[in-house]
Amino acid sequence: MTNPIIVVAYAVHPDQKSSEAIVNKNWLDILSKKGSVLYVISAFNNYSFKAGVIKRIKKHKTNALLYKTSKQNKGLGSLAYKVLNTLYKMVFRSNYTFLETVWVKKQAKILNDIITQEDVVWSRILPTLSIVPILNVYNKRPFPFIVNVNDPINASGFNMNNLDRDQRLFFQTKDIAQAWTFPSSKLADRMAINYNLDRQRCFVIPHAMRKVENLYKRNIEKITVNFLYTGTFYKSAFTDEFKNSLIAFNKLDCAKVVNFTFVLSQFDDESVTWLKESIPNGTLKFKLEREEVLELVKKADCMFVVDSILHSELLKGKLVEALSFGVPVFAVTYQDSIMDKVVKTYGSVSAYQNIEDDIFNKMKLFVANINNEDWLSTFYNQRTNALDKISEDYIADATNLITTFAYQRFYKEQQETIQAPKQLNWP
Incomplete structure (x- = not known):
């Protein structure tokens, strides 16, 4: 105890x-x-x-x-x-x-x-x-x-x-x-x-998310692909490269089956203009209650999570939330960022802001693969690697280990040096 x-x-x-x-x-x-x-x-x-x-x-x-x-x-x-x-x-x-x-x-x-x-x-x-x-x-x-x-x-x-x-x-x-x-x-x-x-x-200790019983499973007979972004519009993250990739992608025939929804919690008029210019047929929603957002996550086929160059050290709560539902993730990020590390462990897509056309090319590839049974099977198997590392049991056990360590170290209950918990360094 x-x-x-x-x-x-x-x-x-x-x-x-x-x-x-x-x-x-x-x-x-x-x-x-x-x-x-x-x-x-x-x-x-x-x-x-x-x-x-x-x-x-x-x-x-x-x-x-x-x-x-x-x-x-x-x-x-x-x-x-x-x-x-x-x-x-x-x-x-x-x-x-x-x-x-x-x-x-x-x-x-x-x-x-x-x-x-x-x-x-x-x-x-x-x-x-x-x-x-x-x-x-x-x-x-x-x-x-x-x-x-x-x-x-x-x-x-x-x-x-x-x-x-x-x-x-x-x-x-x-x-x-x-x-x-x-x-x-x-x-x-x-x-x-x-x-x-x-x-x-x-x-x-990774961000904590509650366990979701029914993880995402794609109906391969479904034609449409629902992309979802939720949270703050970070101007440093929504770059010209990202914008140009969205504009170019939306001119393709394959884009006709893709629905883009952006649910913004913090934004301004410039943010709205950026999205309307990038995705003219996209759906914008503003300041929804958390329960409404979670219902949209359940219906998503892919979660956009977007990194600024300033965010390379961060584990975003929105990323962990997407993982907890088992939804594929399309990370717009930078090589070797924490997001890149997590998304690769999870078996999803990292597209890099600083490589020309990387976002565009990987978005095309993702839409082409979303109904591919082999790709889906690989994803379903690999996502368990990341889910194990953010599970409720893992979060609770890690918290308890550190709590006990802190208590023993403060009161010096052992004569020898109190040993710190090991293997608590992911991601």
Whole structure:
């Protein structure tokens, strides 16, 4: 039996709608299903996750109200919050907003009240705000804790001699956290180098996705091919090469049986124009509820997942979501990226942004193969390699190993050096 876990994660679905929040909720659901005892501190609610049952322990109405008013652009509530926040930051010279300060103070008190000697605390970031209540309590009464980092912390602007607020917060964990976890080995490498972390205590746990009972299986008598993209329109990822490939492909006869659907959660007018110019007959949908998106994933024959050159170290939640449904993936990426590594393990297609016509040629080949029984059989067999590495059992076992390691290392239960878990470095 592993130690009880207290989780501080500001972003947890459905309180927050972000990809980060969805990944966190999936991880919590898996641990709860496997019997872990969890107390969760999130943006607006505190929960108990136990034996697959979620129970809301406390609702923070003040935080919810402040958050809502802080996001409004007009109205008396919005004006009142802006004035209050400005005065607060001026008087107290704080790096935090009034909303953030209220949340941290409340959650630090709760954490201090509930933590026992048996507990291990996990902080899941981004946002880095999830670390602050932990640091506040730790400074008074130390305890074992682990930091999970799903995305780089302003990696493009990293300068150890001039850290921003988020980077300074994370750096404070260097000498007091027992372990750090990341969704990819390349991100673990980058963060360990940047912050001089002990790489032996930096572990990889892929993004968590719930098990899907009925995996994708193509009806080879079906004529149409449904391509689906869901998520943010990243301007750095939707390149001219990708656009030109889509335009060229849609002029082919084989494109007549292909349906393109893009479900966008974050976008602007320029993004919409880009898609309409690239795929005139494509379907655009905006800001759907998660349940609606999952229904579209179930009907897809191929998931587009698109990489920016800046994303080469990242394991995208949308990629893991596609894998969990067993749907073929068409990755628009770069050679040797984490996405390239995962997609090849999964038996699907990686097309490279920096190789002329590679996207175009591989899209033609994919559509030609989608009803080929030999190709499908190979794909069905190979996808199990990746699915085993993101399975619920794997995620739970890896989490428990690291939790036990952190607890033992903090309390030095063994006279010899505590051995770190092995083989937790994929992808």
